[in-house]
Amino acid sequence: xxxxxxxxxxxxxxxxxVQGLDVDYVTEEGVVAAVRDMAFSLRAxxxxxxxxxSGCGKSTLAHAVCGLLRPPAxxxxxxxxxxxxxxxxxxxxxxxxxxxxxxxxxxxxxxNNLSPVLRVGDQIADAMLAHxxxxxxxxxxxxxxxxxxxxxxxxxxxxxxxxLSGGMRQRAVIAMALALNPEVLVLDEPTTALxxxxxxxxxxxxRDLRDQFGFAVLxxxxxxxxxxxxxxxxxxxxxxxxxESGSADGIWRRPRHPYTRALLGxxxxxxxxxxxxxxxxxxxxxLLRPPAGCAFAPRCPLAGEACRxxxxxxxxxxxxxxxxxxxxxxxxEG
Amino acid sequence: xRLGEAGPEMSPEAxxxxxxxxxxxLGRKGWAGVVIIACFALMAFFAHEFVPYSPTATFPAWQxxxxxxxxxxxxxxxxxxxxxxxxxxxxxxxxGLAGLLSGVIGTAVGLVAGYLRGLWSEVLMRFxxxxxxxxxxxxxxxxxxxxxxxxxxxxxxxxGALSWLWMARSIRSQVMSERERGYVAAxxxxxxxxxxxxxxxxxxxxxxxxxxxxxxxxxxxxxxxASLNFLGIGNPSTVSWGSMLSLAFTxxxxxxGAWWWVVPPGLCIALFAYGFVLLGNxxxxxxxxxxxx
Amino acid sequence: xxxxxxxxxxxxxxxxxxxTATAVDGVSFHLAEGESxxxxxxxxxxxxxxxxxxxxxxxPTAGTVSLEGMPLQAVADLPxxxxxxxxxxxxxxxxxxxxxxxxxxxxxxxxxISSPKARLKACQALQRVGLTPPEPFMEKRVVxxxxxxxxxxxxxxxxxxxxxxxxxDEPTSMLDVSVGLGILNLLVDLRAEEMALxxxxxxxxxxxxxxxxVIVLYRGTIVESGAIDDVIQRPLHPYxxxxxxxxxxxxxxxxxxxLGDPETVEVGWCPxxxxxxxxxxxxxxxxxxxxxxxxHSVRCTLYE
Numbered sequence: 001x002x003x004x005x006x007x008x009x010x011x012x013x014x015x016x017x018v019q020g021l022d023v024d025y026v027t028e029e030g031v032v033a034a035v036r037d038m039a040f041s042l043r044a045x046x047x048x049x050x051x052x053x054s055g056c057g058k059s060t061l062a063h064a065v066c067g068l069l070r071p072p073a074x075x076x077x078x079x080x081x082x083x084x085x086x087x088x089x090x091x092x093x094x095x096x097x098x099x100x101x102x103x104x105x106x107x108x109x110x111x112n113n114l115s116p117v118l119r120v121g122d123q124i125a126d127a128m129l130a131h132x133x134x135x136x137x138x139x140x141x142x143x144x145x146x147x148x149x150x151x152x153x154x155x156x157x158x159x160x161x162x163x164l165s166g167g168m169r170q171r172a173v174i175a176m177a178l179a180l181n182p183e184v185l186v187l188d189e190p191t192t193a194l195x196x197x198x199x200x201x202x203x204x205x206x207r208d209l210r211d212q213f214g215f216a217v218l219x220x221x222x223x224x225x226x227x228x229x230x231x232x233x234x235x236x237x238x239x240x241x242x243x244e245s246g247s248a249d250g251i252w253r254r255p256r257h258p259y260t261r262a263l264l265g266x267x268x269x270x271x272x273x274x275x276x277x278x279x280x281x282x283x284x285x286x287l288l289r290p291p292a293g294c295a296f297a298p299r300c301p302l303a304g305e306a307c308r309x310x311x312x313x314x315x316x317x318x319x320x321x322x323x324x325x326x327x328x329x330x331x332x333e334g
Numbered sequence: 335x336r337l338g339e340a341g342p343e344m345s346p347e348a349x350x351x352x353x354x355x356x357x358x359x360l361g362r363k364g365w366a367g368v369v370i371i372a373c374f375a376l377m378a379f380f381a382h383e384f385v386p387y388s389p390t391a392t393f394p395a396w397q398x399x400x401x402x403x404x405x406x407x408x409x410x411x412x413x414x415x416x417x418x419x420x421x422x423x424x425x426x427x428x429x430g431l432a433g434l435l436s437g438v439i440g441t442a443v444g445l446v447a448g449y450l451r452g453l454w455s456e457v458l459m460r461f462x463x464x465x466x467x468x469x470x471x472x473x474x475x476x477x478x479x480x481x482x483x484x485x486x487x488x489x490x491x492x493x494g495a496l497s498w499l500w501m502a503r504s505i506r507s508q509v510m511s512e513r514e515r516g517y518v519a520a521x522x523x524x525x526x527x528x529x530x531x532x533x534x535x536x537x538x539x540x541x542x543x544x545x546x547x548x549x550x551x552x553x554x555x556x557x558x559x560a561s562l563n564f565l566g567i568g569n570p571s572t573v574s575w576g577s578m579l580s581l582a583f584t585x586x587x588x589x590x591g592a593w594w595w596v597v598p599p600g601l602c603i604a605l606f607a608y609g610f611v612l613l614g615n616x617x618x619x620x621x622x623x624x625x626x627x
Numbered sequence: 628x629x630x631x632x633x634x635x636x637x638x639x640x641x642x643x644x645x646x647t648a649t650a651v652d653g654v655s656f657h658l659a660e661g662e663s664x665x666x667x668x669x670x671x672x673x674x675x676x677x678x679x680x681x682x683x684x685x686x687p688t689a690g691t692v693s694l695e696g697m698p699l700q701a702v703a704d705l706p707x708x709x710x711x712x713x714x715x716x717x718x719x720x721x722x723x724x725x726x727x728x729x730x731x732x733x734x735x736x737x738x739x740i741s742s743p744k745a746r747l748k749a750c751q752a753l754q755r756v757g758l759t760p761p762e763p764f765m766e767k768r769v770v771x772x773x774x775x776x777x778x779x780x781x782x783x784x785x786x787x788x789x790x791x792x793x794x795x796d797e798p799t800s801m802l803d804v805s806v807g808l809g810i811l812n813l814l815v816d817l818r819a820e821e822m823a824l825x826x827x828x829x830x831x832x833x834x835x836x837x838x839x840x841v842i843v844l845y846r847g848t849i850v851e852s853g854a855i856d857d858v859i860q861r862p863l864h865p866y867x868x869x870x871x872x873x874x875x876x877x878x879x880x881x882x883x884x885x886l887g888d889p890e891t892v893e894v895g896w897c898p899x900x901x902x903x904x905x906x907x908x909x910x911x912x913x914x915x916x917x918x919x920x921x922x923h924s925v926r927c928t929l930y931e
Contacts, residue, residue, distance in 0.1 A: 200882070225876060229875050229881040263804065271860075279809040283773065515718050525705075
């Protein structure tokens with residue numbers, strides 16, 4: 001990370017573009033439609049959050065973007081373009097030279113998967129040496145710099161994972177992901193296991209690093225209030241598909257999709273009036289037999305006949321978009 | 335990881351991994367063991383139906399196998415095949431009952447020592463450790479030597495009382511890990527008694543370990559019973575595989591080249607025990623896989 | 628007045644190599660009948676140990692936990708006065724039993740009645756937690772239920788014993804938000820039935836949704852307590868201030884950068900001192916709890 005690409009990055013425009021992506025899980029009981037018709041793009045220097053509950057397909061999407069899907073999961077159709085190059089269908093060897101160098105992922109609970117018998121600095125150095133030739137001393141010096149960059153002390157290169165707190169280990173894993181100066185950083189539930197104070201500190205660090213180096217971030221979490229506070233743009237997923245996207249501010253002030261509204265309404269607020277909140281009734285769809293119409297229709301207070309029959313397209317309005325037949329009807333109630 | 339994440343998104347893989355558990359209780363190995371055990375059980379139960387001669391009827395001695403005597407005769411002229419078939423009864427009765435007896439003791443001690451912490455558990459396990467360093471077979475021989483006569487009942491008691499030690503250790507360690515699980519704390523909070531928690535909450539969860547151990551204990555009991563009979567501790571008039579081998583040994587069957595007197599009972603002991611080993615291993619394998627998945 | 632009281636309670640666990648770890652250190656608080664109190668703290672703050680002490684799953688190393696003036700160890704019918712909902716809905720029901728058995732068995736033991744009579748009461752409890760109609764749920768096994776349904780079944784088992792005090796140990800932390808909200812609403816409704824609630828959570832916003840009073844726990848000690856809106860709007864202890872600032876609230880700007888990580892564990896008098904930006908030499912000396920105004924107290928040298 002000695003030579004940041006900051007200046008040029010910000011003007012480069014889109015770095016990652018996903019189009020018409022479908023991901024299936026092929027099981028004994030049939031095909032699970034884990035992700036359907038997913039489309040979005042990521043501009044350099046942008047932090048985009050993906051929000052949704054268990055089973056909405058957000059983790060599957062993260063793995064698909066990084067070429068990490070393994071059977072029984074498979075990409076049925078669609079494109080994942082990184083700087084104009086389609087990654088779908090690339091050989092594992094070709095993918096290996098792109099993953100981590102250009103698109104890096106911090107998988108869920110990666111901080112617990114550090115090797116317990118190796119020093120943190122050596123783990124980072126080993127990973128770097130596997131991709132870029134160089135001497136061990138250089139790699140270790142670089143690891144020191146990386147740890148310092150993510151807010152740790154340089155002496156932590158000599159620490160074993162068990163000597164570090166959860167937050168420190170997560171920082172170390174992020175340092176490792178940033179080692180080769182990637183264009184895109186994918187974070188899958190990076191702070192779920194951490195306390196809120198540490199969570200805020202780590203997200204603050206990620207935002208600072210983004211400002212400094214200009215990489216794009218795809219941040220996946222179930223914590224919508226956290227996204228509203230910390231990211232530029234939000235994608236809301238439900239039942240394997242994108243139901244709404246827009247700026248964080250726009251989604252907070254004017255959520256369009258009934259699911260987004262219901263999800264926002266499920267988080268008790270820290271300030272403001274104390275009112276009873278209503279939980280979303282019903283259960284998420286069974287993606288073995290996805291509903292014909294809108295996936296949210298069975299639980300939606302606004303759903304009509306059309307909603308149950310046909311899947312709504314993503315209606316774009318400026319920089320916001322929602323996949324709902326009746327969002328205008330619900331505007332007043334929000 | 336949040337357990338809530340194991341929703342539809344992950345369940346396909348989880349379901350595939352779990353799929354094997356639903357296809358019957360046992361795998362191929364386990365069923366093979368059951369078939370072997372069932373064959374011997376049928377043989378013991380219906381011995382009188384198809385055995386050609388009484389095991390004590392006498393014919394010309396040292397006959398090799400022939401159409402008349404399928405497995406030949408011994409030095410008294412008794413029919414070996416008939417003896418082998420009748421001998422299965424002693425193995426089944428003594429092995430089974432002694433195994434059950436030590437299974438009950440082992441399970442009870444394992445449950446109590448694993449569930450109750452502190453003094454009770456310590457005292458029980460130190461006692462088990464003490465017993466484990468004494469060679470059990472030697473102890474049985476000594477006890478047998480002091481008793482005026484050792485019938486089947488006495489054999490069952492001696493074997494049963496001395497074979498549960500390993501089983502108690504194995505069940506205790508399983509219970510110790512089980513008692514840390516949420517449902518045990520919950521059962522204590524809703525006011526169930528310790529006895530009820532041990533028997534009705536924990537025991538069903540460690541049942542596969544109990545069964546696997548029980549199978550091993552029965553195997554051991556069968557082998558010990560054969561050894562005791564071979565060493566002449568037991569009622570010599572009862573026909574068993576062990577006493578057959580013992581007689582063959584003292585009456586120089588090997589020198590006479592009478593392999594038909596040594597091989598059949600030996601094979602039976604090995605095969606019968608092997609059936610239990612197959613069954614026990616299969617139960618354990620399945621349990622381990624279930625716990626991982 | 629019925630009260631659950633912690634008086635200078637300390638719980639020390641013994642490690643494998645003679646090491647000791649103090650999970651709860653001199654904690655004092657009380658829970659009055661019909662009251663709803665949140666116990667907020669991060670992982671390792673000792674909040675689950677408090678729950679286990681309140682239900683006699685652990686014995687205090689020092690100090691006493693008492694119910695109506697009687698030490699907890701002497702309360703014979705504790706299960707019928709203090710109940711608990713566990714964090715993990717997946718392991719707190721025994722998978723070898725049906726849901727019906729798990730709920731009706733404690734009722735049968737408590738009231739010394741036959742299973743069919745207990746079964747009726749179990750059905751009523753299921754109905755109260757929203758698992759309706761109850762009959763099909765009675766026959767189900769745990770694996771057939773979703774996470775939210777399991778947690779509801781756990782709550783049904785607890786309330787079927789008609790306790791006056793309910794300890795809820797992070798009952799929603801393993802559930803999805805919208806499912807968790809259903810559980811929170813259920814806890815709020817139970818309170819309306821005059822059941823006192825000790826709601827243990829790491830989430831200050833959830834605490835505010837359920838409780839009136841909050842106790843903030845840090846590394847086993849109470850650093851601040853008071854009316855919940857008071858504490859959120861005017862946090863006094865530096866830790867509480869960080870906690871409030873870090874809790875995501877879309878209505879407020881993000882303030883992530885300025886907060887520190889926990890790094891070293893030094894034993895001083897204030898457990899937060901190593902992370903505190905305003906620590907002084909006096910933080911190493913004993914600090915008394917100070918009541919700042921009615922009901923709002925803090926333990927910090929800044930307010931001495």
